[in-house]
Amino acid sequence: MKVGVLGGGQLGRMLALAGYPLGVHVRCLDALTDAPAGALCELVVGDYADAVTLARFAEGVAVITYEFENVPVTTARQLAEFCPVYPPPLALEKAQDRLVEKSFLRELAIPTPPFLAVESRADLDEALTQIGLPAVLKTRRLGYDGKGQAVLRQPQDRETAWASLQGSPLILEGWVNFDRELSLLAVRSTTGEIAFYPLVANEHRDGILRISRAPAPNLTPALQALAEAYAQRILDALQYVGVLAIEFFQVGQMLLANEMAPRVHNSGHWTIEGAVTSQFANHLCAILGLPLGDTAAIGQSVMLNLIGTLPDRVAVLAVPGAHLHLYDKAPRPGRKLGHITLRADEAQTLEARLVQLQKLIDPSAPA
């Protein structure tokens, strides 16, 4: 049984690795001949906009999915003529544009930070009057890992922010003084079966995810239930199929939805060792209509991204409970080259080993 995956990056690679034991063979489509998934599964190299490439990619696959949310919606709809495409292209539409996304969340009565569309300099002034400072000006499309964003702290920041981002459709969002960032991974099968992983606490630096702790420390059943209730509304509204990641700001006992990703997600990598069933296996089960695996955590995990450079492999593997995941990517500043999942039965054990590991990963990082 063959599954097509748009994109051959590390997410496609980990989907392929999860597929083999289930008897599922992944075929990736990527523009790059050295896409990370290509080492271990079939790789079609070509352009998402090319009809011949798409037909070749879709030939003989049972279902098509994607590993990043900036797949052109037209591509997804075109492929839907060959076979089912999951998550549904509607989810792509909602997730690709921050204004559409936040409006969609608001329609579902899911709290979000305040936001307003900005199409002109006059819009920006008006939005700032309504939302106040601090605020974040963002491009509506194609932003990731903190790119396409400018933080406005003082009135004069609007000049540089506008100068750097004008020309694209924008959104101004109110700054949220959050306690922490959490993410929820939800998964829904073609059969309607739904499962949720425990909430994860995420730490970013320079706009890039650095660390996820799973389950989130001090997670209460009430907070988990709140996140699941919000996720359920999204799953229902989109008749969603596959893994869906939702990022929240936690403020007291309140959750504000920040964004969603209709795919397996970096904040879910811990599930490979830290949960009974990985997000990758469950995404495949969901889109193929197979029963979902148990999403319970096994002990405590911390996932650490390896950004830009790789630590010494021997030193990492010498840390008890550390699981190394390399993506076969050439080092480059800011690039996600791999991750480590550190798992232990007890939170205390974990913290001591985490300190040890962090020294290896980023010796220059402040303590």
Place this chain on the structure above:
Amino acid sequence: MKVGVLGGGQLGRMLALAGYPLGVHVRCLDALTDAPAGALCELVVGDYADAVTLARFAEGVAVITYEFENVPVTTARQLAEFCPVYPPPLALEKAQDRLVEKSFLRELAIPTPPFLAVESRADLDEALTQIGLPAVLKTRRLGYDGKGQAVLRQPQDRETAWASLQGSPLILEGWVNFDRELSLLAVRSTTGEIAFYPLVANEHRDGILRISRAPAPNLTPALQALAEAYAQRILDALQYVGVLAIEFFQVGQMLLANEMAPRVHNSGHWTIEGAVTSQFANHLCAILGLPLGDTAAIGQSVMLNLIGTLPDRVAVLAVPGAHLHLYDKAPRPGRKLGHITLRADEAQTLEARLVQLQKLIDPSAPA
């Protein structure tokens, strides 16, 4: 970093799957173009006896290993001219011949069932006089999954046993009225670092492993220590590198070594989900001189082999805690097509689900 694996069966496939996250790429050598590992790693198709094939296989690999113990020792020694071959070819020599193997164990003062070499019909009579009935007549070489064996219960059984096996060098072993069969997986790195997995209890039917329970129920520290002490002698004597499997008969608090396999082993498949580090990852770490991962069990596991036919995938995945592993092999009677690892935190939970799973796997099996 590339590792060569002689053999491209399910063991080679699972080594390859374990390698990618560690940045290790596996290249398998197999006589069959449709070897199970070929779906997901480089496969050289050719003959182990062909020097040109061996040179092509060995080109650019850092280390060579094997996934079955009937690799010709001459092949292993030839390959050792290109790069290190682990486990050491000496381990192959000891494991390929039951008489050599049992004599080696006896030299190390590791208890075994009584045994005698049988080269002629007269030898057989003499051996039966010494060992008594019941006994098992076995070919010294190339036996696996119960093939090349005949059980002698009554004096007249010697005729049919001799008729069916004569022509090959044989060994007569005393029948052991064992309480259960256990196996120990040991692993030793090029650095000398050693680790042991907990003992596993194995159930065979028709000479083929059906079920492994890990850790073995009612495992005492004393029994584990005894098995580890025996294994340590073998590791030391062979200056062993890699995973080594040793099968024991348990009789009271005594362990009799039955055989050993110088490779990853079917009774260690549970380690993928049921241990902190899988036998496949640890075998690669051992032969590459990387730190070994934690061999502790996580909860309780049962591994069930899928022999000859495959159960319904949907029904299997619906059992909580069941992890399916398919090998992409065409069904054939007696063929290992895959396995399932059932894992749970509590033994009681596990047993209830095991009953459910066994009904799916072999509906005709007696309860």
